[in-house]
Amino acid sequence: xxxxxxxxxxxxxxxxxxxxERLPREVYKSLTKTIATGRTIxxxxxxxxxxxxxxxxxxxxxxxxxxxxxxxxxxxxxxHDAFLSPIGPCKVVMEFSGKELIHGESDASSFPSGGxxxxxxxxxxxxxxxxxxAFVKDGTLYIPTAFCSYTGxxxxxxxxxxxxxxxxxxxxxxxxxxxxxxxxxRVDITVGAEQEYFIIDKSMYDRRKDLVYAGRxxxxxxxxxxxxxxxxxxxxxxxxxxxxxxxLDEALWSLGINAKTKHNEAAPAQHELAPIYSxxxxxxxxxxxxxxxxxxxxxxxxxxxxxxxxxxxxxxGSGKHNNWSLTANGKNLLDPGKTPDENLKFLLILxxxxxxxxxxxxxxxxxxxxxxxxxxxxxxEAPPAIISIFVxxxxxxxxxxxxxxxxxxxxxASMLDLGIxxxxxxxxxxxxxxRTSPFAFTGNKFEFRMVGSxxxxxxxxxxxxxxxxxxxxxxxxxxxGAESFDACVAKLIKxxxxxxxxxxxxxxxxxxxxxxEARARGLSVLPTSVDAYARFMDEKNVRLFSELGVMSExxxxxxxxxxxxxxxxxxxxxxxxxIVMASRDYIPSVENxxxxxxxxxxxxxxxxxxxxxxxEKDLIRRLSSLNAEAYRAMQTLKEEETSAASIPDAKxxxxxxxxxxxxxxxxxxxxxxxMEALTSSKHWPVPxxxxxMFRV
Ligand code: ADP
Ligand code: MG
Numbered sequence: 001x002x003x004x005x006x007x008x009x010x011x012x013x014x015x016x017x018x019x020x021e022r023l024p025r026e027v028y029k030s031l032t033k034t035i036a037t038g039r040t041i042x043x044x045x046x047x048x049x050x051x052x053x054x055x056x057x058x059x060x061x062x063x064x065x066x067x068x069x070x071x072x073x074x075x076x077x078x079x080h081d082a083f084l085s086p087i088g089p090c091k092v093v094m095e096f097s098g099k100e101l102i103h104g105e106s107d108a109s110s111f112p113s114g115g116x117x118x119x120x121x122x123x124x125x126x127x128x129x130x131x132x133x134a135f136v137k138d139g140t141l142y143i144p145t146a147f148c149s150y151t152g153x154x155x156x157x158x159x160x161x162x163x164x165x166x167x168x169x170x171x172x173x174x175x176x177x178x179x180x181x182x183x184x185x186r187v188d189i190t191v192g193a194e195q196e197y198f199i200i201d202k203s204m205y206d207r208r209k210d211l212v213y214a215g216r217x218x219x220x221x222x223x224x225x226x227x228x229x230x231x232x233x234x235x236x237x238x239x240x241x242x243x244x245x246x247x248l249d250e251a252l253w254s255l256g257i258n259a260k261t262k263h264n265e266a267a268p269a270q271h272e273l274a275p276i277y278s279x280x281x282x283x284x285x286x287x288x289x290x291x292x293x294x295x296x297x298x299x300x301x302x303x304x305x306x307x308x309x310x311x312x313x314x315x316x317g318s319g320k321h322n323n324w325s326l327t328a329n330g331k332n333l334l335d336p337g338k339t340p341d342e343n344l345k346f347l348l349i350l351x352x353x354x355x356x357x358x359x360x361x362x363x364x365x366x367x368x369x370x371x372x373x374x375x376x377x378x379x380x381e382a383p384p385a386i387i388s389i390f391v392x393x394x395x396x397x398x399x400x401x402x403x404x405x406x407x408x409x410x411x412x413a414s415m416l417d418l419g420i421x422x423x424x425x426x427x428x429x430x431x432x433x434x435r436t437s438p439f440a441f442t443g444n445k446f447e448f449r450m451v452g453s454x455x456x457x458x459x460x461x462x463x464x465x466x467x468x469x470x471x472x473x474x475x476x477x478x479x480x481g482a483e484s485f486d487a488c489v490a491k492l493i494k495x496x497x498x499x500x501x502x503x504x505x506x507x508x509x510x511x512x513x514x515x516x517e518a519r520a521r522g523l524s525v526l527p528t529s530v531d532a533y534a535r536f537m538d539e540k541n542v543r544l545f546s547e548l549g550v551m552s553e554x555x556x557x558x559x560x561x562x563x564x565x566x567x568x569x570x571x572x573x574x575x576x577x578x579i580v581m582a583s584r585d586y587i588p589s590v591e592n593x594x595x596x597x598x599x600x601x602x603x604x605x606x607x608x609x610x611x612x613x614x615x616e617k618d619l620i621r622r623l624s625s626l627n628a629e630a631y632r633a634m635q636t637l638k639e640e641e642t643s644a645a646s647i648p649d650a651k652x653x654x655x656x657x658x659x660x661x662x663x664x665x666x667x668x669x670x671x672x673x674x675m676e677a678l679t680s681s682k683h684w685p686v687p688x689x690x691x692x693m694f695r696v
Contacts, residue, residue, distance in 0.1 A: 005253065008250065008253050008254055009253045009254070009256065010253070010254070010255075010256035011254045012060060012135050012136045012137065012254045012255055012256075013133050013134075013135045013255060013256035014053050014056055014057070014133055014134040014135065014136075014141075015133045015256055016032070018056060019031060019032070019052075022052040022055070022056060023048065023049065023052050024048065026045075027045045027048050027049060030042050030045050031045065031049060031130065034130050035130050035131050036185070036186060037185065037186055038131060038162070038165065038166060038169070038186065041102060041128070041130055043098065043102070045098075046097075046098025046099065046101055046102050047097060047098035048098075049098065049101060050096045050097055050098045050100065050101035051096065053096065053101065053134060053141065054083055054094065054095070054096035054141070057134075057136050057141035058083070058094060060136040061136065061139055062083075062136045062139055062140055062141045063082055063083060063094075063139055063140075064080040064081060064082050064083065064139060064140040064141070065080070065081055065083060065096060065100070065140060065141040065142075065143060066078040066079060066080045066081065066140050066141070066142055066143065067079070067104035067106070067126035067128075067143050067145040068142045068143060068144050068145060069126050069144075069145045069146065069147040069156055069158065070147065070156045070157040070158045070284075070288065070456060070458065071111040071112065071147060071155060071156055072111065072112045072113075072114070072155065072156065072157065072559065072562050073111065073112060074454070074455065074456055074566075075288075076288050076292070077111065077147075078140075078142070079106055080140050081100075083095060083096050096141075101128055101143065102127065102128045103125065103126070103127060103128075104125065104126035104127075104145065105123060105124070105125055105126075106123075106124050106125075106126060107123065107124070111124065111147075111155060112562045112565070112566070113149065113155055113558055113562075114557065114558030114559060114560070114561035114562040114565070115557075115558055115561055116149055116153050116155065116554065116555070116558040123149075123150045124147055124148065124149055124150070124155055125147070125148055125149075125150070126145035126146065126147050127145055127146050127147075127148070128143055128144070128145050129144050129145060129146055129158065129162065129281060131279065131281055131282070132144035132281055132282050132285045133256065133282075135255050135256065137255065144158075144285050145158075146158045146159040146162060147159070153552070153554060153555050153558070154551065154555050155558075157284075157456050157458035157459060157462075158281065158284065158458060160458070160459075160462045160545075160550050160551050160555070161280065161281055161284060161458040161459075161461060161462045161465075162281060163462075163548075163549055163550045163551075164461070164462040164463075164465035164466045164469065164548075164550045165188075165189055165280055165281065165465055166549075167465065167466060167469040167548040167549060167550055168187065168189060168326075168465040168466070168468055168469040168472070169186055169187045169188075170469070171469040171470075171472035171473045171476060172187035172326060172328070172333075172469070172472055173186075173187055174472065174473075174476035174480070175345075175348070175349070175352075175472050175475060175476055175479075176328055178476065178479050178480065178485065179344075179345050181328070181329070183329060184328045184329050186328075187326055187327070187328045187333070188279050188280075188326070188327045188328075189279065189280040189324065189325075189326060189327075189461070189465055190277045190278065190279060190280070190283075190323075190324070190325045190326070190327050190332075190445075191277055191278070191279070191280045191283035191284070191322060191323065191324055191457065191461055192274065192275055192276065192277030192278075192283065192323040192445075193274075193275070193283055193287045193320050193321070193322050193323070193451075193457050194261075194272055194273070194274040194320060194321040194323070195272065195273050195274070195287065195290055195291065195294075195320055195453065196265055196270060196271070196272045196318035196319055196320065196453050197270070197271055197272075197273075197294055197305050197306060197307055197318055197453060198267070198269050198270050198271075198305070198306040198308075198311050198312075198318065199241060199244070199269050199271060199298060199303050199304070199305055199306070199696055200269060200303065200304050200306060200311075200692050200693075200696060201302065201303060201304075201692075201695060201696055202298075202299065202302045202303055202304050203302070204687040204691055204692050204695070205304040205692075207686055207687055208686050208687060208692070209577055209580060209581050209585075210574075210577050210578070210581060211304075211306065211311070213573055213574075213576075213577045214308075214570075214573055214574045214577050215306065215307070215308035215311070215372070215454070216306075216308040216309075216310055216311045216312075216372065216375070216574075217311060217312055217313070217689070217692075218574055218577060218578050218581070218665070218669065219578070219581065219586070219669055219672045219673060219676075219686075220312065220313065220673065220676070220688065220689045220692075221673040221674075221676040221677055221688070221689065222313070222314045222689055223688065223689040223690035223693060223694065224690065225268075225690070225694070226267075226268070226314060226315050227266050227267045227268060227315050227316060230266070232264050232265070232266060232267065232268050232269075232270070233263075233264060233265060233266045234263050234264060235264045236264075237262075237263075237264065238696065240301060240303070240696065241271065241696065243301060244297060244298060244301045244303060245262050245271070245273075247297050247300065247301070248273070248293055248294060248297045249262070251293050251297060252275075252286075252289070252290060252293060255286075255289060257275060257286045257289060257290060258275045258276035258278065258286075259273055259274075259275050259290070260274055260275055260276045261273070261274040262274075265316070265318075266315075266316045266381075267312070267315040267316040267693075268315065268693040268694055269692070269693045269694075269696050270315075270316065270318065273290065273294075275287075275290070277323060277325075277445075280324075280461050280465070283457070283461075284456065284457055284458045284461065287320070287456075287457055288456065291307055291454070294307070295307070303696070306318075307453050307454040308372050308453070308454055309370070309372040309373045309375060309376045309452040309453050309454060310372060310375035310376050310379075312689060312692070312693065313375075314689075315693070316381045316382075317375060317376035317379075317381065317382055317453070318376075318452075318453030318454075319373075319376065319382055319383075319449060319450070319451060319452060319453055320451040320452065320453050320455065320457060321447050321448070321449045321451070322447070322448040322449075322451050322457050322460055322461065323442070323445045323446070323447050323448075324445060324446050324447075324448060324461065324464055325444060325445035325446070326349070332444050332445070333345075333346070333349055334346070334349065334350075334441075334444050334445055334446070335444045336444075344486075344489055344490075344493075347402075347493050348475065348489055348492065348493055350391075350395070350441075351471075351492070351493050351496040351497055351500075352468055352471035352472055352475060352496070353446065353468055353471070354389060354391075354496065354497065354500050354503060354504070355471045355496050355499070355500050356464070356467035356468040356470065356471045357387060357389055357439055357467065357503055358500040358502070358503035359467060359470070359471070359500075359540075360463065360466075360467040360470075360541070360544065361387040361503070361523060361524045362524045362526065362532070362535040362538065362541070363463045363467065363535075363536075363541055363544075364387050364439075364448070364450075364460070364463055364464070364467070365385065365386075365387055365450075365524065365526050365532045365535075366463075366526075366532045366533060366535060366536050366563075367451075367459040367460040367462070367463040368450040368451050368452060368455065368460055369526075369528075369529035369532035369533060369563070370452050370454070370455055370529060370567075371529055371566075371567050371570040371571060372452055372454055372570070373450075373452035373455070373529070374528050374529050376452065377450060378527060381510075382449075382450070383436060383437065383438035383449045383450050383509055384436070384438065384509045384510065384514065384515070385450075385525070385526060385527050385528075386438070386509070386514070386515065386518045386523055386524070386525050386526075387438055387439060387450075387503070387523065387524070388437065388438060388439065388503055388504070388505035388509065388518070388523065389437070389439045389440070389441070389503050389504050389505065390434040390437035390439070390440040390441065390504075390505065390506055391440075391441045391504060391506075392434075392440075392441055393506075395441065396504065396506055399497050399501070399504065402493060402494050402497055403494065403497050403498045403501060434506060434509075436508050436509035436510045437449070437505070437506075437509055438450045438509065448460055448464065462550065466544060466545060466548055466550045467544065469548055470544055470547075470548060473548070475492060478492060479492065502521040502522060502523065503523065505518075528658055529563075529567055529658075530564075530567060530654050530655050530658045533560060533563040533564055533567070533651075533654070534651070536556065536559070536560045536563065537556060537557065537560055541556075542556060561650055563654075564650035564651045564653065564654040565650045565653075565654075567654045567657065567658075568644070568645075568650065568653045568654045568657050571644075571657040571658070571661050571662065571665075572641065572644070572645060572657065572661075574665065575637055575640075575641040575657075575661050575664075575665055576641065578634075578637060578665055578668055578669070579634055579637060579638055579641070581686075582630055582631075582633075582634045582668060582672060583634060585685040585686060586630065586672050586675065586685065587627055587630055587631055587634070589679070589683050589684065589685045590623055590626075590627045590630075590675050590679055590683070591627065592683055593623065593679050593680060593683040594619075594620055594623050594624060594627070596683070597616045597619055597620055597623075598616070598620060600616060601613040601616035601617070601620075604616075619678065622678060623675060623678055623679070626671050626674055626675045626678070627671075627675065629671040630668060630671035630672050630675065633664065633667045633668040633670075633671050634668055636664050636667065636668075637661070637664040637665060637667075637668050640660045640661045640664040641661055641664075643656070643660075644656040644657050644660060644661050676688065
C-alpha cells in the first residue's frame, strides 16, 4: 500500500523532483530560489522551464494548457489552449513558450469586477504563481496564476493573498532580526483547511430543485431523527461513502494534495477531509481542487457532494477550520519554546496575533461573511458571529499573570528579571478544547473556525496575514528604536495583552448571554453578512490594506460592491426557486391530495351513508387553510423579490434582501413544512429530510 501511495503521490505535479530531473542545473537553482523567496521569475529562464514543463505534461497525456485562476466568483476559472503551433500547411508542432507560461491574456469581461473595469477595457491578465506547482488534470497542464486587470488591479482572490504573505514576511523578518536571527530568509505562513461536506444520493438530489439551484434545501420538515444520538461522528463509513472517499484520496494524492484524515461528521451524511498543512497559497489552491474533486468524484459514485454551509435546517452545517501558523527556518513560530528567550519571542508573537484579531475583528468577520454562512454562524452549533480568541487554560493564566503582575501559578514557570514569566515547557493543551470558540489556539497553531465550507480560504488568510503583519510592523517600529530591547519587549507584551484582553474568551460561545457580554466588552457584533460588509470600507481597514500594499482602496471598493451584489444574487436565486417549487410542486400536490381525500370521503359515504368523515373534513380544512397560506406567502415573496431586485444600489439591494425577502421566504417555508407533516408521502412531490440524510 505504502509503495503504491508513494509512487502515486504527486505523480501529476510538476514539482520539485521533476524540476530537478528535467531542468538544467542553473535553471533549476534559479527557479527554486524564485519559489523560496516569492520573487518573480527571471525571464531568461522562462522558455527553458516552459519547454520542460510542456514535454513532461505531454508525457502525462496533456494536449492543452490553461492559466488557472480564482476570479471573485468564489470558484476557479480556466480557459484551455492547445500546445499547437502551425509550421506549414497541415503541419503542427507542440509548443509552449516562456511568455505563454508566465503571462496570459484573457477577455475577462464576464468575471465580476465590482465596477473596476469598463467593458471597453475588459482585458484581464493572468500571471504565473511559481510557488504553486503546475499539474496535469484531464489532459491539460494547469498553471496556477494570479488574475488582474489591464491597469494592474487585482481581480482575484489570490493576488491579495500573495501580497499579504509578502507583507507578513517582511514585518515578521524585522521581528526575527531583532531577536538576533540573521539566517532566516523567509517567514512562511502555513495553512491546513479541514473541509466539511454532505453527501446525498444523486437521484434524490435531482428531484430537489432547491439543491440543484441553491445548493441548500429551502423547504423540508425535520426528520424524526437528527443528530441527537451522536451516532454519526467518527462512526463507521458506509461502503458507498468509503468507496467515494478512497477514489477521492487517490485523485488528490496524484495532484500532490496531502489528504490525510477522513471521517464522518456530527450530522447524518456529513463528512470531513483534512489535509496536512502547506504554505498558505498552496493550501488555498489545494482546497479549491479538493472541493472540485469532491463534486466530480461523488458524481461517479451516483452521489452529489453538497458544499453549502447549511444544506439542511436543524442539523449542523459545514465549515472549514482554517489552521494557521508561521514558520521560519523550518520551525513553527507558534511552538512555545524551551528557553526564556524563545518564550519571549513566542509571547511577543502571541501578543501580535491577539492584537491583530482584536484590532481587525470586523475584517475577520467580513472575510467569512457569505449568504450561505449566515445560516450557520451563531445558530447554536457553529462558532458565533462574534470574534473572540480561546488560548487555553495554560496560556490564559499566563496572560493574566502578565497583565496583573502576579506570579504565574504553574510550578514549573520561572520569572524572568523583567517581570515576564517564561512559558513553562508547553504541553499540548491538556485542557478541554473549546469547540465553541471561533478562533482557538490549539497547541502550536490557531484555528479559525468561522470559514464557510464553500468559501475560498484566500480572503480569511489574507485578512489574518495582513492584520498580523500590521501588529509586527508596529512592534518592530517600537523595538528598533528601543534602548533596552529586553525591557521594551517585556513592556510591549504586557501593554498589548492589557489593551487587548477583552478579545480573550474561554466561555461558551454558543451561550445566549455571550452576545450581551461581548457588546459590553466593546467587541464588534455583526450578525449578518450585510451588517459585516457595511464595515469593509471603514477608514482603518482601508488604511491597513493600502499601507501594507495588500489592496488599494479601488480594489477594496470593487470587492465591497461584489460582496453586496453576490449576496443579493444568492438570495434572489433562492427566492425564485422557492416560488417555482411552491407554485409548481407543493401547492398543486397538496390540492391533489385534498381532492383525493374529498373523493375518498364521498366514496365512503356512498357505500355507507353513516360512515364518519370527520377525519377527512379535518384534514381538508387544515390542509386547505395551510395551502391558502402558502399561496399568499408565495405572492408576498414574489412582491418582495420584485421590489428588492429593482433597487439599483447594491448595498441597499442586499439590505432589502436581508430585511424583507428572507422573512418572506421563511413564511412560505413554514406553511409548506407544516403541510409536509399532514400530506401522504405518495403525494409529496420531493424527497424528505429523512430520505435525503438517511438513505445514502
Ligand atoms: P485537530 O485540530 O482535529 O486535532 P490536527 O491538530 O491534527 O487535528 O490538525 C488539524 C489541521 O491542522 C490539519 O489540517 C493539520 O495539517 C493542520 N495543522 C497542523 N499543524 C499546523 C501548522 N503548524 N500550521 C498550519 N496548520 C497546521
Ligand atoms: Mg481541528
